[in-house]
Amino acid sequence: MRNERLRDALLRNGFTPTDVALAIRVDAKTVERWITKGRTPYPKHRHALAAMLRESESYLWPDAVAPEHAAQVSESEVIRIYPHRNSVPVEVWDRLIDAAAKRVDVLVHAALFLVERPAFIKELRRKAEAGSGIRLCFGDPASREVARRSEEEGLGKGTLAARIRNALAFYRPLQGVAGVEMRFHRSTLYNSIFRFDNEMIVNTHVYGIQGAHAPALHLRRLSIGSLFETYSECFDAVWTSARSATF
The missing domain is CATH 1.10.260.40 (lambda repressor-like DNA-binding domains)
Incomplete structure (x- = not known):
C-alpha cells in the first residue's frame, strides 16, 4: 500500500x-x-x-512505533497544563506567535482575545509574505452549531455569532493575502487549536463553560509522540470539511 x-x-x-x-x-x-x-x-x-x-x-x-512507547513519549509532549485558557501567560502567546516561521493554524469559534493583541493581524500578514502558511478556521456565524454553543455557554441567543462577526472585522485586511486562507466550519468544536510550527495551545471545551475559563494544554511536538499529532489531525479534518470564508 x-x-x-x-x-x-x-x-x-x-x-x-x-x-x-x-x-x-x-x-x-x-x-x-x-x-x-x-x-x-x-x-x-x-x-x-x-x-x-x-x-x-x-x-x-x-x-x-509501539503504542506503549508512543504513549510514554506523548507524556513528554505536554509542557504545561493551565486550569483556564486566560491563565496562559501573555508572554507565552507572544513567544509562540513571534517565533512561528512555517505554519500558523487556528481553529476557533471567534477567539477575540487574539486580535486584542495590537500587532497580531500585521504579524500574520508579515509571516505570510515571508512564506509561512496561515490557516484560520472560524465558526460559521450562520450555523446551528454556533447558535447551540452560544446557548450552551450561557451567552444567550446570537451572542457567539455576533462575537464571530466582530472578530472577522479585524481579519478583513488579510483577505486576498497570498499564504493566508480563511474558512468557516460547522463542526461541533470539542477543542480550540492554536498551532505555531511545532508548538500548540489546545483549549478544551467544557459544557456550560466559556472557552476562556476552560483548561488549556501547551504541547510541543516530538518525533514519535502521538498527542500533538492527534490534535493536528483534528485540525486537518475540520479544515477539509470547512468552506471558504466570505465576509
Whole structure:
C-alpha cells in the first residue's frame, strides 16, 4: 500500500526520491519502495527523513512505533497544563506567535482575545509574505452549531455569532493575502487549536463553560509522540470539511 503521507510531505517540500536518497545515504529505489509499497525505513532513516520533512515519525509511519512507547513519549509532549485558557501567560502567546516561521493554524469559534493583541493581524500578514502558511478556521456565524454553543455557554441567543462577526472585522485586511486562507466550519468544536510550527495551545471545551475559563494544554511536538499529532489531525479534518470564508 502506498504511503500517501510520505508522498505528500515530499511534494510539499519539493523533494524527489533522489534528493532523499542523497541526503540520508540510501538507494533511490529504496526510497521509492518506502513510498509506493509502504515499506517502513529503519529507525535511523525514519528519524532523518522526518527531520528533513519537518513531520513526526508517528504521522509518516503510524504503525512503526509501539503504542506503549508512543504513549510514554506523548507524556513528554505536554509542557504545561493551565486550569483556564486566560491563565496562559501573555508572554507565552507572544513567544509562540513571534517565533512561528512555517505554519500558523487556528481553529476557533471567534477567539477575540487574539486580535486584542495590537500587532497580531500585521504579524500574520508579515509571516505570510515571508512564506509561512496561515490557516484560520472560524465558526460559521450562520450555523446551528454556533447558535447551540452560544446557548450552551450561557451567552444567550446570537451572542457567539455576533462575537464571530466582530472578530472577522479585524481579519478583513488579510483577505486576498497570498499564504493566508480563511474558512468557516460547522463542526461541533470539542477543542480550540492554536498551532505555531511545532508548538500548540489546545483549549478544551467544557459544557456550560466559556472557552476562556476552560483548561488549556501547551504541547510541543516530538518525533514519535502521538498527542500533538492527534490534535493536528483534528485540525486537518475540520479544515477539509470547512468552506471558504466570505465576509
